[in-house]
Amino acid sequence: MNRRRFLQFATASASLGITGCSDSEGVPADRLKRLARGVNMSHWFAQAPFSRATLQSRHTADEFRALRQTGLTHVRLPLDPYVLFSERNPARLDADRLPLLDAALDMILQADLAVIVELHPEDRFVDRLATDDGFVDAVAQFWRALATHLSARDPGLVFLEALNEAHFDNPPRWEAVLRRFLAAMREGAPRHTLIASGDGWASIDGLVQLTPVADRNVVYNFHFYEPFEFTHQGATWGYDMWRHYRGVPYPVDAERIQAALSLIDNPRAREEIRFYGMSGWGATRIAQRLDQAAAWGAQHDVPLTCNEFGVYRLITTPADRIAWLSDVRTALERRRIGWAMWDYAGGFSLTRDGMNDRRLDEETLQALGLQ
Known part of the structure:
Protein backbone atom coordinates (compact mmCIF):
# COMPACT_ATOMS: atom_id res chain seq x y z
CA MET A 1 0.00 0.00 0.00
CA ASN A 2 1.61 3.30 -1.02
CA ARG A 3 1.57 6.35 1.23
CA ARG A 4 -1.09 8.14 -0.81
CA ARG A 5 -3.50 5.20 -0.61
CA PHE A 6 -2.79 4.81 3.11
CA LEU A 7 -3.56 8.46 3.84
CA GLN A 8 -6.73 8.24 1.73
CA PHE A 9 -7.88 5.26 3.80
CA ALA A 10 -6.99 6.96 7.07
CA THR A 11 -8.90 10.10 6.13
CA ALA A 12 -11.94 8.12 5.02
CA SER A 13 -12.01 5.95 8.13
CA ALA A 14 -11.66 8.97 10.38
CA SER A 15 -14.62 10.71 8.78
CA LEU A 16 -16.88 7.74 8.15
CA GLY A 17 -15.95 5.40 10.99
CA ILE A 18 -15.60 1.64 10.70
CA THR A 19 -18.40 -0.21 8.97
CA GLY A 20 -19.65 -3.72 9.59
CA CYS A 21 -20.61 -3.46 13.25
CA SER A 22 -23.55 -5.70 13.97
CA ASP A 23 -24.44 -3.98 17.26
CA SER A 24 -25.08 -0.25 16.85
CA GLU A 25 -26.19 -0.05 20.48
CA GLY A 26 -22.75 -0.86 21.82
CA PRO A 227 4.47 4.36 39.43
CA PHE A 228 7.11 2.45 37.47
CA GLU A 229 9.71 3.24 40.12
CA PHE A 230 7.83 0.80 42.33
CA THR A 231 6.27 -1.71 39.92
CA HIS A 232 9.38 -2.28 37.79
CA GLN A 233 12.19 -2.12 40.36
CA GLY A 234 14.84 -4.68 39.48
CA ALA A 235 13.57 -5.21 35.91
CA THR A 236 16.33 -5.82 33.35
CA TRP A 237 14.36 -4.76 30.26
CA GLY A 238 12.96 -1.39 29.21
CA TYR A 239 14.26 1.71 30.99
CA ASP A 240 17.88 1.27 32.08
CA MET A 241 17.42 2.73 35.57
CA TRP A 242 14.85 0.11 36.61
CA ARG A 243 17.59 -2.44 37.23
CA HIS A 244 19.19 -0.15 39.81
CA TYR A 245 16.09 0.51 41.91
CA ARG A 246 16.01 -1.34 45.24
CA GLY A 247 13.73 -1.22 48.25
CA VAL A 248 11.29 1.22 46.65
CA PRO A 249 8.17 1.34 48.85
CA TYR A 250 4.49 1.64 48.11
CA PRO A 251 2.82 3.74 49.31
CA VAL A 252 5.47 6.44 49.54
CA ASP A 253 6.94 6.67 53.01
CA ALA A 254 9.76 9.13 53.83
CA GLU A 255 11.59 6.80 56.22
CA ARG A 256 11.48 3.88 53.81
CA ILE A 257 12.63 6.10 50.94
CA GLN A 258 15.78 6.87 52.92
CA ALA A 259 16.33 3.15 53.46
CA ALA A 260 15.91 2.54 49.71
CA LEU A 261 18.45 5.26 48.86
CA SER A 262 21.01 3.46 51.00
CA LEU A 263 20.62 0.39 48.76
CA ILE A 264 21.01 2.17 45.40
CA ASP A 265 24.51 2.91 44.12
CA ASN A 266 23.66 4.49 40.75
CA PRO A 267 23.57 8.32 41.13
CA ARG A 268 20.83 8.86 38.55
CA ALA A 269 18.68 6.09 40.02
CA ARG A 270 19.17 7.56 43.50
CA GLU A 271 17.98 10.96 42.29
CA GLU A 272 14.92 9.43 40.63
CA ILE A 273 13.93 7.57 43.79
CA ARG A 274 14.51 10.70 45.86
CA PHE A 275 12.07 12.48 43.53
CA TYR A 276 9.66 9.55 43.81
CA GLY A 277 9.74 10.08 47.55
CA MET A 278 8.08 13.47 47.00
CA SER A 279 5.43 12.15 44.59
CA GLY A 280 2.78 11.13 47.08
CA TRP A 281 1.98 7.84 45.35
CA GLY A 282 -0.68 5.90 47.21
Whole structure:
Protein backbone atom coordinates (compact mmCIF):
# COMPACT_ATOMS: atom_id res chain seq x y z
CA MET A 1 0.00 0.00 0.00
CA ASN A 2 1.61 3.30 -1.02
CA ARG A 3 1.57 6.35 1.23
CA ARG A 4 -1.09 8.14 -0.81
CA ARG A 5 -3.50 5.20 -0.61
CA PHE A 6 -2.79 4.81 3.11
CA LEU A 7 -3.56 8.46 3.84
CA GLN A 8 -6.73 8.24 1.73
CA PHE A 9 -7.88 5.26 3.80
CA ALA A 10 -6.99 6.96 7.07
CA THR A 11 -8.90 10.10 6.13
CA ALA A 12 -11.94 8.12 5.02
CA SER A 13 -12.01 5.95 8.13
CA ALA A 14 -11.66 8.97 10.38
CA SER A 15 -14.62 10.71 8.78
CA LEU A 16 -16.88 7.74 8.15
CA GLY A 17 -15.95 5.40 10.99
CA ILE A 18 -15.60 1.64 10.70
CA THR A 19 -18.40 -0.21 8.97
CA GLY A 20 -19.65 -3.72 9.59
CA CYS A 21 -20.61 -3.46 13.25
CA SER A 22 -23.55 -5.70 13.97
CA ASP A 23 -24.44 -3.98 17.26
CA SER A 24 -25.08 -0.25 16.85
CA GLU A 25 -26.19 -0.05 20.48
CA GLY A 26 -22.75 -0.86 21.82
CA VAL A 27 -20.99 -3.77 23.48
CA PRO A 28 -23.51 -6.23 24.99
CA ALA A 29 -23.61 -6.18 28.79
CA ASP A 30 -22.87 -9.89 29.07
CA ARG A 31 -19.62 -9.39 27.17
CA LEU A 32 -18.52 -6.57 29.45
CA LYS A 33 -19.28 -8.85 32.38
CA ARG A 34 -16.94 -11.44 30.87
CA LEU A 35 -14.17 -8.81 30.75
CA ALA A 36 -14.59 -7.98 34.45
CA ARG A 37 -11.66 -9.99 35.88
CA GLY A 38 -8.84 -11.70 34.06
CA VAL A 39 -5.20 -12.70 33.89
CA ASN A 40 -2.62 -12.69 31.09
CA MET A 41 -1.20 -15.97 29.81
CA SER A 42 2.29 -14.70 29.00
CA HIS A 43 5.24 -16.62 27.54
CA TRP A 44 3.08 -19.10 25.66
CA PHE A 45 2.09 -17.95 22.17
CA ALA A 46 4.29 -14.88 22.56
CA GLN A 47 7.57 -14.09 24.35
CA ALA A 48 8.66 -17.72 23.97
CA PRO A 49 10.15 -20.03 21.31
CA PHE A 50 7.66 -21.25 18.72
CA SER A 51 8.25 -24.93 19.46
CA ARG A 52 5.41 -27.40 19.18
CA ALA A 53 6.21 -28.63 22.69
CA THR A 54 5.91 -25.12 24.18
CA LEU A 55 2.72 -24.29 22.31
CA GLN A 56 1.17 -27.67 23.06
CA SER A 57 2.03 -28.39 26.66
CA ARG A 58 2.81 -25.20 28.60
CA HIS A 59 -0.60 -25.13 30.31
CA THR A 60 -3.23 -27.72 31.24
CA ALA A 61 -7.00 -27.86 31.35
CA ASP A 62 -6.79 -28.20 35.14
CA GLU A 63 -5.03 -24.84 35.38
CA PHE A 64 -7.79 -23.06 33.50
CA ARG A 65 -10.48 -24.75 35.55
CA ALA A 66 -8.68 -23.61 38.71
CA LEU A 67 -8.53 -20.05 37.41
CA ARG A 68 -12.25 -20.08 36.70
CA GLN A 69 -12.98 -21.38 40.18
CA THR A 70 -11.27 -18.34 41.72
CA GLY A 71 -13.86 -16.08 40.09
CA LEU A 72 -11.83 -15.00 37.08
CA THR A 73 -14.00 -14.49 34.00
CA HIS A 74 -11.45 -14.38 31.18
CA VAL A 75 -7.83 -14.73 30.16
CA ARG A 76 -5.86 -12.61 27.74
CA LEU A 77 -3.83 -14.66 25.27
CA PRO A 78 -0.85 -12.76 23.82
CA LEU A 79 -0.14 -13.98 20.29
CA ASP A 80 3.08 -13.14 18.49
CA PRO A 81 1.86 -12.66 14.91
CA TYR A 82 4.83 -14.60 13.55
CA VAL A 83 3.37 -17.77 15.05
CA LEU A 84 0.89 -17.64 12.14
CA PHE A 85 1.98 -14.73 9.90
CA SER A 86 4.13 -14.71 6.79
CA GLU A 87 4.80 -11.39 5.13
CA ARG A 88 5.07 -13.15 1.76
CA ASN A 89 1.51 -14.45 2.04
CA PRO A 90 -0.16 -12.44 4.82
CA ALA A 91 -3.68 -13.68 4.13
CA ARG A 92 -2.65 -17.30 4.76
CA LEU A 93 -2.43 -18.51 8.36
CA ASP A 94 0.30 -21.04 9.14
CA ALA A 95 -1.44 -24.38 8.69
CA ASP A 96 0.90 -26.27 11.03
CA ARG A 97 0.56 -23.95 14.02
CA LEU A 98 -3.05 -22.87 13.65
CA PRO A 99 -4.38 -26.15 15.15
CA LEU A 100 -2.20 -25.49 18.23
CA LEU A 101 -3.86 -22.11 18.74
CA ASP A 102 -7.27 -23.70 18.23
CA ALA A 103 -6.49 -26.37 20.82
CA ALA A 104 -5.44 -23.71 23.33
CA LEU A 105 -8.64 -21.75 22.73
CA ASP A 106 -10.70 -24.92 23.12
CA MET A 107 -9.04 -25.65 26.45
CA ILE A 108 -9.68 -22.10 27.73
CA LEU A 109 -13.30 -21.99 26.57
CA GLN A 110 -14.07 -25.44 27.96
CA ALA A 111 -13.14 -24.07 31.39
CA ASP A 112 -15.89 -21.45 30.97
CA LEU A 113 -13.38 -18.63 30.57
CA ALA A 114 -13.67 -16.01 27.87
CA VAL A 115 -10.48 -15.16 25.96
CA ILE A 116 -8.93 -12.08 24.40
CA VAL A 117 -6.75 -12.95 21.41
CA GLU A 118 -4.34 -10.05 21.01
CA LEU A 119 -1.39 -9.39 18.72
CA HIS A 120 1.69 -9.18 20.92
CA PRO A 121 4.73 -8.69 18.68
CA GLU A 122 8.31 -7.73 19.44
CA ASP A 123 9.30 -4.08 19.26
CA ARG A 124 10.79 -4.24 15.78
CA PHE A 125 7.41 -5.34 14.40
CA VAL A 126 5.75 -2.29 15.98
CA ASP A 127 8.56 -0.06 14.72
CA ARG A 128 7.85 -1.14 11.15
CA LEU A 129 4.16 -0.37 11.54
CA ALA A 130 5.13 3.16 12.54
CA THR A 131 6.89 3.83 9.24
CA ASP A 132 6.05 1.20 6.59
CA ASP A 133 2.64 1.48 4.89
CA GLY A 134 3.16 -1.74 2.96
CA PHE A 135 3.76 -3.62 6.18
CA VAL A 136 0.59 -2.11 7.66
CA ASP A 137 -1.33 -3.44 4.67
CA ALA A 138 0.18 -6.92 5.12
CA VAL A 139 -0.72 -7.02 8.82
CA ALA A 140 -4.24 -5.82 8.02
CA GLN A 141 -4.59 -8.73 5.59
CA PHE A 142 -3.36 -11.06 8.31
CA TRP A 143 -5.85 -9.64 10.81
CA ARG A 144 -8.70 -10.10 8.33
CA ALA A 145 -7.71 -13.75 7.86
CA LEU A 146 -7.28 -14.40 11.59
CA ALA A 147 -10.56 -12.66 12.44
CA THR A 148 -12.33 -14.69 9.78
CA HIS A 149 -10.97 -17.89 11.29
CA LEU A 150 -11.97 -16.84 14.82
CA SER A 151 -15.40 -15.63 13.71
CA ALA A 152 -16.70 -19.21 13.95
CA ARG A 153 -16.30 -19.03 17.73
CA ASP A 154 -18.85 -17.62 20.18
CA PRO A 155 -18.69 -13.79 19.99
CA GLY A 156 -19.77 -13.65 23.61
CA LEU A 157 -16.59 -15.44 24.67
CA VAL A 158 -13.88 -14.53 22.15
CA PHE A 159 -12.56 -10.97 21.89
CA LEU A 160 -10.04 -9.62 19.37
CA GLU A 161 -7.44 -7.00 20.35
CA ALA A 162 -5.73 -5.04 17.59
CA LEU A 163 -2.19 -4.67 18.97
CA ASN A 164 -0.32 -4.71 22.25
CA GLU A 165 1.29 -1.45 23.35
CA ALA A 166 1.79 0.62 20.21
CA HIS A 167 4.64 3.06 20.78
CA PHE A 168 4.83 5.15 17.64
CA ASP A 169 5.39 8.44 19.49
CA ASN A 170 2.99 9.70 16.84
CA PRO A 171 -0.65 9.41 17.96
CA PRO A 172 -2.22 10.46 14.61
CA ARG A 173 -0.18 7.83 12.76
CA TRP A 174 -1.14 5.16 15.28
CA GLU A 175 -4.80 6.13 15.11
CA ALA A 176 -4.76 5.72 11.33
CA VAL A 177 -3.09 2.30 11.62
CA LEU A 178 -5.49 1.27 14.38
CA ARG A 179 -8.51 2.18 12.23
CA ARG A 180 -7.02 0.17 9.38
CA PHE A 181 -6.70 -2.87 11.63
CA LEU A 182 -10.15 -2.49 13.18
CA ALA A 183 -11.71 -2.28 9.72
CA ALA A 184 -9.95 -5.49 8.64
CA MET A 185 -10.89 -7.24 11.88
CA ARG A 186 -14.51 -6.18 11.50
CA GLU A 187 -14.63 -7.49 7.93
CA GLY A 188 -13.45 -10.87 9.18
CA ALA A 189 -15.53 -11.01 12.37
CA PRO A 190 -18.74 -8.93 11.98
CA ARG A 191 -20.23 -9.97 15.34
CA HIS A 192 -17.23 -10.02 17.65
CA THR A 193 -16.20 -7.31 20.11
CA LEU A 194 -12.90 -5.63 19.26
CA ILE A 195 -10.42 -4.05 21.68
CA ALA A 196 -8.38 -0.92 20.93
CA SER A 197 -5.69 1.04 22.81
CA GLY A 198 -3.91 4.34 22.39
CA ASP A 199 -0.31 5.15 21.52
CA GLY A 200 2.38 5.46 24.19
CA TRP A 201 2.52 1.81 25.26
CA ALA A 202 -1.26 1.69 25.77
CA SER A 203 -0.95 4.36 28.45
CA ILE A 204 -3.77 6.48 29.83
CA ASP A 205 -2.11 9.46 28.16
CA GLY A 206 -2.32 7.64 24.83
CA LEU A 207 -5.91 6.58 25.43
CA VAL A 208 -7.20 10.10 26.00
CA GLN A 209 -5.74 11.25 22.68
CA LEU A 210 -7.81 8.71 20.72
CA THR A 211 -10.99 9.56 18.85
CA PRO A 212 -13.31 6.54 19.15
CA VAL A 213 -14.38 4.90 15.92
CA ALA A 214 -18.02 4.83 14.79
CA ASP A 215 -18.12 1.07 15.41
CA ARG A 216 -19.87 0.78 18.78
CA ASN A 217 -18.84 -2.83 19.34
CA VAL A 218 -15.37 -1.80 20.55
CA VAL A 219 -13.90 -1.74 24.06
CA TYR A 220 -11.10 0.76 24.75
CA ASN A 221 -8.16 -0.46 26.74
CA PHE A 222 -5.23 0.93 28.69
CA HIS A 223 -2.40 -0.56 30.73
CA PHE A 224 -1.45 0.62 34.20
CA TYR A 225 1.89 0.13 35.95
CA GLU A 226 2.30 3.50 37.62
CA PRO A 227 4.47 4.36 39.43
CA PHE A 228 7.11 2.45 37.47
CA GLU A 229 9.71 3.24 40.12
CA PHE A 230 7.83 0.80 42.33
CA THR A 231 6.27 -1.71 39.92
CA HIS A 232 9.38 -2.28 37.79
CA GLN A 233 12.19 -2.12 40.36
CA GLY A 234 14.84 -4.68 39.48
CA ALA A 235 13.57 -5.21 35.91
CA THR A 236 16.33 -5.82 33.35
CA TRP A 237 14.36 -4.76 30.26
CA GLY A 238 12.96 -1.39 29.21
CA TYR A 239 14.26 1.71 30.99
CA ASP A 240 17.88 1.27 32.08
CA MET A 241 17.42 2.73 35.57
CA TRP A 242 14.85 0.11 36.61
CA ARG A 243 17.59 -2.44 37.23
CA HIS A 244 19.19 -0.15 39.81
CA TYR A 245 16.09 0.51 41.91
CA ARG A 246 16.01 -1.34 45.24
CA GLY A 247 13.73 -1.22 48.25
CA VAL A 248 11.29 1.22 46.65
CA PRO A 249 8.17 1.34 48.85
CA TYR A 250 4.49 1.64 48.11
CA PRO A 251 2.82 3.74 49.31
CA VAL A 252 5.47 6.44 49.54
CA ASP A 253 6.94 6.67 53.01
CA ALA A 254 9.76 9.13 53.83
CA GLU A 255 11.59 6.80 56.22
CA ARG A 256 11.48 3.88 53.81
CA ILE A 257 12.63 6.10 50.94
CA GLN A 258 15.78 6.87 52.92
CA ALA A 259 16.33 3.15 53.46
CA ALA A 260 15.91 2.54 49.71
CA LEU A 261 18.45 5.26 48.86
CA SER A 262 21.01 3.46 51.00
CA LEU A 263 20.62 0.39 48.76
CA ILE A 264 21.01 2.17 45.40
CA ASP A 265 24.51 2.91 44.12
CA ASN A 266 23.66 4.49 40.75
CA PRO A 267 23.57 8.32 41.13
CA ARG A 268 20.83 8.86 38.55
CA ALA A 269 18.68 6.09 40.02
CA ARG A 270 19.17 7.56 43.50
CA GLU A 271 17.98 10.96 42.29
CA GLU A 272 14.92 9.43 40.63
CA ILE A 273 13.93 7.57 43.79
CA ARG A 274 14.51 10.70 45.86
CA PHE A 275 12.07 12.48 43.53
CA TYR A 276 9.66 9.55 43.81
CA GLY A 277 9.74 10.08 47.55
CA MET A 278 8.08 13.47 47.00
CA SER A 279 5.43 12.15 44.59
CA GLY A 280 2.78 11.13 47.08
CA TRP A 281 1.98 7.84 45.35
CA GLY A 282 -0.68 5.90 47.21
CA ALA A 283 -4.31 4.89 46.84
CA THR A 284 -5.53 8.46 46.36
CA ARG A 285 -3.12 9.26 43.55
CA ILE A 286 -3.89 5.96 41.82
CA ALA A 287 -7.59 6.80 41.98
CA GLN A 288 -6.96 10.27 40.54
CA ARG A 289 -4.94 8.82 37.68
CA LEU A 290 -7.62 6.28 36.82
CA ASP A 291 -10.22 9.06 36.95
CA GLN A 292 -8.57 10.49 33.81
CA ALA A 293 -9.31 7.29 31.90
CA ALA A 294 -12.81 7.03 33.33
CA ALA A 295 -13.59 10.63 32.39
CA TRP A 296 -12.53 9.99 28.79
CA GLY A 297 -14.72 6.90 28.64
CA ALA A 298 -17.68 8.82 30.02
CA GLN A 299 -17.12 11.70 27.62
CA HIS A 300 -17.26 9.38 24.62
CA ASP A 301 -19.76 6.92 26.11
CA VAL A 302 -17.50 3.93 25.48
CA PRO A 303 -16.57 0.98 27.74
CA LEU A 304 -13.07 0.63 29.15
CA THR A 305 -10.85 -2.19 30.28
CA CYS A 306 -7.38 -2.28 31.83
CA ASN A 307 -5.98 -5.55 30.61
CA GLU A 308 -2.48 -5.21 32.00
CA PHE A 309 -1.45 -4.16 35.50
CA GLY A 310 0.95 -5.73 37.94
CA VAL A 311 4.17 -5.60 39.95
CA TYR A 312 7.45 -7.32 39.10
CA ARG A 313 8.08 -9.71 41.98
CA LEU A 314 11.87 -10.24 41.96
CA ILE A 315 12.83 -7.81 44.74
CA THR A 316 9.62 -5.97 45.60
CA THR A 317 8.51 -6.16 49.22
CA PRO A 318 5.56 -8.63 49.11
CA ALA A 319 3.29 -6.59 51.39
CA ASP A 320 3.83 -3.49 49.24
CA ARG A 321 3.00 -5.44 46.10
CA ILE A 322 -0.21 -6.71 47.64
CA ALA A 323 -1.17 -3.19 48.73
CA TRP A 324 -0.62 -1.82 45.20
CA LEU A 325 -2.59 -4.63 43.56
CA SER A 326 -5.45 -4.14 45.99
CA ASP A 327 -5.52 -0.36 45.50
CA VAL A 328 -5.48 -0.60 41.69
CA ARG A 329 -8.04 -3.39 41.50
CA THR A 330 -10.37 -1.59 43.91
CA ALA A 331 -10.08 1.69 42.01
CA LEU A 332 -10.78 -0.03 38.69
CA GLU A 333 -13.84 -1.83 39.98
CA ARG A 334 -15.25 1.33 41.55
CA ARG A 335 -15.09 2.89 38.08
CA ARG A 336 -16.62 -0.19 36.47
CA ILE A 337 -13.47 -0.84 34.45
CA GLY A 338 -12.72 -4.50 33.73
CA TRP A 339 -9.20 -5.74 34.36
CA ALA A 340 -6.65 -8.45 33.64
CA MET A 341 -3.57 -8.80 35.81
CA TRP A 342 -0.14 -9.29 34.27
CA ASP A 343 0.56 -12.19 34.52
CA TYR A 344 -0.29 -15.80 35.36
CA ALA A 345 3.10 -17.49 35.74
CA GLY A 346 5.80 -15.03 34.69
CA GLY A 347 7.75 -12.41 36.60
CA PHE A 348 4.60 -10.68 37.94
CA SER A 349 2.81 -13.90 38.63
CA LEU A 350 -0.48 -14.96 40.13
CA THR A 351 1.22 -18.24 40.98
CA ARG A 352 3.54 -18.70 43.95
CA ASP A 353 6.71 -18.92 41.86
CA GLY A 354 6.07 -18.52 38.16
CA MET A 355 6.17 -21.82 36.33
CA ASN A 356 8.26 -23.43 39.09
CA ASP A 357 5.35 -23.54 41.54
CA ARG A 358 2.03 -23.05 39.79
CA ARG A 359 -0.08 -23.15 42.91
CA LEU A 360 -2.07 -19.93 43.06
CA ASP A 361 -0.76 -17.38 45.54
CA GLU A 362 -3.42 -16.81 48.21
CA GLU A 363 -2.38 -13.26 49.12
CA THR A 364 -2.45 -12.20 45.46
CA LEU A 365 -5.89 -13.75 45.04
CA GLN A 366 -7.13 -11.81 48.05
CA ALA A 367 -5.68 -8.56 46.70
CA LEU A 368 -7.61 -9.19 43.50
CA GLY A 369 -10.83 -9.90 45.37
CA LEU A 370 -10.80 -13.54 44.30
CA GLN A 371 -11.34 -16.75 46.25
